[in-house]
Amino acid sequence: MFKSTYSVIVTTVLLTCSFLSKDISVFSQDQEYEMSVSAPVYMVNSGEDYYAVCQLAGFDTLYIVSELRVKWFHNTKQATTLCLLEDILSYKYECSVDASQNKNFSFILTVTDVEKSDEGNLTCELSKQIKVNGTRVRDEIMDVKSVSFKVRDFIKDMIFKFDQNKQENLTLSSSSAPRLIVVNPGNYTPSCKVIGSTPVAEVKIIMGDTQLQGSLLYMENEQGIEFVANEIEFEAGTDTTLACSSIVPGLPKSERERTFNVLVVEKLDPKFICTNESAVLKNKRHKVTCKVYNVKRITCTKIAWQRGYDGESRGSGNYEDINIECKKINNSMIETTMEILKVTSDDFRIPYYVVYSYAKRFQITIPQEHVNAAVNIWDSSMFFIALLHTTLSIILL
Structure with missing residues (x-):
């Protein structure tokens, strides 16, 4: 990764200019030039550094310093001018210049300790200074080129269904231990959807030791992907594992897996x-x-x-x-x-x-039997019997 400060280009410019004679030709604004912006990668992980290169060909050093402006922007925020970092941004960026080739300059901007919120565009803007009586009054943009980058991110959720017609499913909030599911013999179509990762995760379903064949459905609005296995026959008396496995390419420790323990029983009607x-x-x-x-x-x-x-x-x-x-x-x-x-x-x-x-x-x-109610009924019965006995005694007398 390039490590530099503004002193690199300043030193280069001063040394070059001190040896330039008055008859050195200065390129006009109409002089042909080439400008390109590139980066070695498109994806980066959180905590890593990311850099892009703005390359100018066709200008000499004196012309670049005296007549042009090269600015780096990170999304809409200006980061540098001729690799001079904005003071408030010095903790986040590094800038260097490679002037090892004649009339070929590379301005290299590094975004350090990348976070998810950093993803977007790095833009190199080339402008010409408009001067009146030798005094710069404004800049006129000549060219703008950008490169975009993304920060890898983990899967937000997983929805693993044993079959589209069954309510049973597993998500990332479910336990990672195998979930027992009891089914009747028949043909089933397992599916597994993973959502929210950057880039889109790789997903597969494994039955026992065999990876199942099927089709992939991409979901742009959910930033996800679903794998739907071909129809599989589950025979009575079998007991097997069915696992959805996914991983975000290039992102360490991004593996996720949820497993069904499938027990196939005979169709019963006890x-x-x-x-x-x-x-x-x-x-x-x-x-x-x-x-x-x-x-x-x-x-x-x-x-x-x-x-x-x-x-x-x-x-x-x-x-x-x-x-x-x-x-x-x-x-x-x-x-x-x-x-x-x-x-x-x-x-x-x-x-x-x-x-x-x-x-x-x-x-x-x-059902609950209330003891108090039973006692009351018993007491009432005893009272009635006693009353009847007393009445009979009186009549007999």
Whole structure:
């Protein structure tokens, strides 16, 4: 990267001018010249330096200093005049001049420690000094050329869908751990969209160890890209991973990935019959028994109980708060019992689910029995019986 100050060009000009004789020819404004602006790269990362070169060919040193003005602009802000930095901008820019070739000058502007807000244009403006009686009165622009640059930026979001017809999707706000999704056998079309990166990210979907084939859709207004895989058949009994992987080219640590763990189960239509008596708050125990049927080769290993829609699925066994049992009635029916060891108010508020093979669930809401009401009914009955007994006694007397 070029390191320089205004002293470089000043020293060059002074040394050159001190040896010039009076008969040196000075180019006129109509003299042919060439001007170009270039940069070695278009993209730069935050924290790096970026530079552009304004090259003038056809002018000698004396003419440039006495007759011309070469200014650098960063977007709409003037940064230099003949590589003299504006004082307030000296922390942000560096400028140097390469005059190693005869009548060929390169003015090099460096933007240091680039930020996202710096991206835009670096513009070199060449103007001719208009003088009256040897005094400069104004500048007349001869040529303006620019070069643009971008600062690489991370992906703002990712939307990974297992299939267009399923609501299930993963985003960057989702956990990076694989998300379990249970589906029936069939053909599906996974897609993955990444948004907001500079430049547009590269994106692919990998199934197991195989990169899927598909098509890319570019979205200019969202500065994003979507990869849509060709239709894939998922067979019953398979368990595989499906990952969306993306990266911003040239930007370190920009890799992003979200993964589905796809479990393909047979299409099932189990039926549920549950006995669900009312429970009493703070009672020690309460049981709910369900019969699950209408499934060939039904098995207790595929039965689970779940508290709340997103709660932990639990198979047969004894736990801290519940016990779960299951027994096989015949080849197409099983009976499972969930026993709450101590009833709390949450048991009436949060529903329970009995789940078969991860895919089919049956909701159970436990009704609450109010003890006080039962006691009142009992007391009223006792009062009526006592009253009847007294009345009968009086009549018999």
